[in-house]
Structures are given as C-alpha cells and as structure tokens.
Amino acid sequence: MRTADVIIIGAGIIGCACARRLSSDGLRVLVLDAAFPGAGATAAGMGHIVVMDDSQAMFSLTLASREAWARLAPDLPPRAEYAAAGTLWVAADQEELDAAGHKHAFLRERGVKAELLDPDSLRGAEPNLRPGLAGGLLVPDDLVVYPPTVAAWLLGQAVRLGARAVMGSRVVRVESGRVTIADGSVFESPAIVNAGGQWSQDLTPGLPIRRRKGHLVITDRSPGFCRHQVIELGYIKKAHASDEDSVAFNIQPRPTGQVLIGSSRQFDPIDERGHGRPLDHGIDHAILARMIRRAAEYMPTLAGLRALRAWTGFRAATPDSLPLIGPHPRIPGLWLATGHEGLGVTNSLGTADLLADLMAARTPTIPAEPYSPSRVLGDG
Numbered sequence: 001m002r003t004a005d006v007i008i009i010g011a012g013i014i015g016c017a018c019a020r021r022l023s024s025d026g027l028r029v030l031v032l033d034a035a036f037p038g039a040g041a042t043a044a045g046m047g048h049i050v051v052m053d054d055s056q057a058m059f060s061l062t063l064a065s066r067e068a069w070a071r072l073a074p075d076l077p078p079r080a081e082y083a084a085a086g087t088l089w090v091a092a093d094q095e096e097l098d099a100a101g102h103k104h105a106f107l108r109e110r111g112v113k114a115e116l117l118d119p120d121s122l123r124g125a126e127p128n129l130r131p132g133l134a135g136g137l138l139v140p141d142d143l144v145v146y147p148p149t150v151a152a153w154l155l156g157q158a159v160r161l162g163a164r165a166v167m168g169s170r171v172v173r174v175e176s177g178r179v180t181i182a183d184g185s186v187f188e189s190p191a192i193v194n195a196g197g198q199w200s201q202d203l204t205p206g207l208p209i210r211r212r213k214g215h216l217v218i219t220d221r222s223p224g225f226c227r228h229q230v231i232e233l234g235y236i237k238k239a240h241a242s243d244e245d246s247v248a249f250n251i252q253p254r255p256t257g258q259v260l261i262g263s264s265r266q267f268d269p270i271d272e273r274g275h276g277r278p279l280d281h282g283i284d285h286a287i288l289a290r291m292i293r294r295a296a297e298y299m300p301t302l303a304g305l306r307a308l309r310a311w312t313g314f315r316a317a318t319p320d321s322l323p324l325i326g327p328h329p330r331i332p333g334l335w336l337a338t339g340h341e342g343l344g345v346t347n348s349l350g351t352a353d354l355l356a357d358l359m360a361a362r363t364p365t366i367p368a369e370p371y372s373p374s375r376v377l378g379d380g
C-alpha cells in the first residue's frame with residue numbers, strides 16, 4: 001500500500017527543509033526519524049548562513065540558499081534567532097589579505113555585497129580583535145539562525161501543509177519503494193529521500209561519506225563582545241584542503257550575549273577495512289585547547305570569558321566537499337539529499353528547492369550537475 005508520495009528519512013535541517021518544500025508542491029510527505037527533529041548534526045552546528053566561493057558550484061548553492069533564507073525571514077518565529085550578523089573574514093597577514101582581495105573580486109563580480117576593510121576599519125568593526133591584523137572582508141548580508149529550532153519549525157510548516165512526521169522510528173532497511181523501521185512496520189512510496197546526514201551511508205551502503213568531527217564552546221553572557229560572525233581567512237585552506245586535524249578561529253555572537261566559539265575538524269579514523277570507528281562524541285581535550293588558543297590569538301579578551309559548555313558534532317563529508325543531491329544512479333526511486341559537511345544549515349533551503357525541481361522534472365534555478373550523486377557513484 002502506498003503510504004505517501006515521498007518518504008524522507010531524517011528530520012535534520014535537510015530533511016525538514018525538503019519536507020516543507022515538497023509539501024508545498026502538493027506532495028504527500030512522510031518524515032521518519034530515529035529520534036526527533038534536529039537531533040543529529042543540526043543540533044551541534046553553528047547556524048552561520050554564509051556565501052562561499054570555494055568553487056562556482058558551492059557559490060551557486062550557498063547564494064541561492066542565503067537568498068531563500070532572506071525570503072523566509074519575515075515568516076520565521078523569534079525562536080529561530082535569525083540575525084543579519086554578516087560575516088567578517090579576518091586576514092592575519094599579506095597572503096590572507098590577498099585571499100581577501102580575491103574573495104572580494106569573486107563576490108562583487110557576481111553581485112554579492114562585500115567590503116574590504118583596512119586594519120583600522122577592521123578594529124572599528126570588531127574592537128576585541130587584536131591589533132596588528134592585516135585587514136578583513138565584510139560580507140554584510142550573511143546571516144545566523146539557531147539550527148535545531150529552525151529545523152523543528154520547517155517540519156511544523158510541512159505538517160501544516162499536510163505532511164506526516166513519525167519521530168522515534170529508526171529505519172533499518174531501505175529498498176526501492178519500501179522502507180522498514182525497527183518495529184517491523186513497512187512504509188511504501190514511489191520516492192524515498194535519504195536525508196540521514198552522517199548516517200546516510202548506513203542507510204544506503206556505498207555512499208562515499210566520511211564523518212568529520214567538530215567541537216564548539218559557548219561562553220557566559222557578555223553582550224556586545226562581538227557583532228559579526230568572525231572567521232579567520234586561513235579557515236578556507238584548513239577546512240577543505242587537508243585530511244589532518246585542524247582548528248580555526250570562528251566565533252558567533254548569540255542573541256543572549258553569549259559567544260559561540262569554533263571550530264575544529266577531525267576526520268573519523270578509518271580502519272584497515274575502510275570502516276569508520278564507532279561514533280565517539282567525547283571531547284578531545286587536546287584539540288579543544290588548540291581551538292581556544294587559536295581563538296584567543298585573534299581575540300585575546302576572549303580569555304576573560306567563562307566557558308559554560310563544550311560539545312561535539314559530526315559533519316557528513318563527501319570527497320569533493322559538495323553535497324549529494326539528486327537520484328541514486330542505481331536504485332530506482334531513491335533520492336539523496338546528504339553530504340553537506342559544514343554547510344548544511346546554509347544549504348538546506350537551496351537543497352530543498354533543487355530536490356523539488358528535480359523530482360518534479362522542472363528546470364532548477366541553478367545547474368544540478370555539480371551535486372549529482374552519479375558524479376561519485378558512477379552512472380546507472
């Protein structure tokens with residue numbers, strides 16, 4: 001018996017955004033999650049909505065998504081903690097200042113507002129930055145949201161449009177047109193979306209996704225301590241270029257006056273059979289200390305704030321750092337919306353639009369090929 005037009009596995013921000021979008025297309029959507037909305041990486045992330053320039057494909061998806069977030073802003077409830085914080089990219093030296101210049105040119109050529117800052121303007125924008133930095137780049141229209149409440153809100157919108165959400169249902173088998181959950185119940189649908197994030201390779205074996213652990217710390221309240229999402233420009237090289245453990249200065253002002261400090265990146269070790277280790281959510285104190293030292297190098301006064309809590313989360317990384325959005329090349333009716341690594345909050349709305357267009361055989365507003373699962377899974 002057909003249970004729904006589409007079954008979405010996973011109520012992280014990706015599954016929730018897809019549920020809302022597909023429901024608004026008039027499809028009968030069923031969302032299944034082993035836990036609750038936003039229980040995975042979505043609860044652990046920073047919620048920075050940022051236009052990236054690593055590649056044209058990443059730029060197109062992040063910009064389309066940021067624009068979708070801005071359109072959604074008037075409808076978002078206060079608990080979404082939507083803030084037009086802007087991104088302040090910080091250059092420590094001439095090499096990074098040159099990188100800021102390239103980023104500036106790339107964004108401006110494509111119509112995105114961005115402003116180069118000299119050292120004085122940089123300190124004017126963020127007085128707690130240390131003196132002696134080379135300059136910065138302000139991208140004023142970047143945003144911040146609070147991911148778990150936004151995910152729950154997106155799912156609520158889907159339900160208002162007619163979707164069904166069954167939480168606490170762990171999917172144990174995915175086949176063409178059928179999903180089985182842990183209690184043995186079977187749900188049937190012509191279309192199934194794997195939006196399982198860091199678990200999507202368990203649901204669909206063969207997906208080239210590796211977990212990439214991240215640490216975050218939240219401080220006590222210190223209203224006005226920083227005004228923007230502030231990130232070192234070295235972040236770009238460290239975030240994507242290497243398999244090694246890395247830390248980068250990346251902080252975010254919270255509406256409560258707290259400061260969220262990130263971030264670290266550590267690939268899950270793989271054993272000799274190519275399998276990842278069991279999930280280890282524990283704090284790695286050595287990398288946490290490195291991360292905090294790095295932040296204090298940029299903002300020495302951070303050392304005067306009290307850290308209240310630290311936690312970890314796992315990003316779902318693909319080999320080329322682009323998400324997998326589109327049909328599985330060999331399993332009829334199976335769609336993928338996963339592998340968003342450190343940009344899933346940003347890219348959730350763009351992913352949902354792209355997936356909905358592909359499912360409806362409409363021409364997407366951005367080219368779909370760069371995100372096509374067949375680029376890494378091969379053709380059918």
Ligand SMILES: Cc1cc2nc3c(=O)[nH]c(=O)nc-3n(C[C@H](O)[C@H](O)[C@H](O)COP(=O)(O)OP(=O)(O)OC[C@H]3O[C@@H](n4cnc5c(N)ncnc54)[C@H](O)[C@@H]3O)c2cc1C
Pocket residue numbers: 009010011012013014015032033034035036037038039040041042043044045046047048049050147169170171172195196197198199200203213214215216262263312313314315316337338339340341342343344345346347
């Ligand atoms: C430290 C850190 C900082 C980050 N900062 C940012 C940021 O500033 N900006 C940004 O854009 N992104 C950021 N990210 C990335 C972002 O959080 C993720 O890309 C995004 O949350 C992924 O969403 P998802 O829906 O794909 O996965 P998840 O949120 O992990 O959701 C997957 C869901 O699938 C469910 N599930 C899994 N297996 C099953 C099963 N068998 N049956 C049923 N349900 C199942 C889980 O319960 C879970 O709810 C950050 C991530 C981390 C870790």
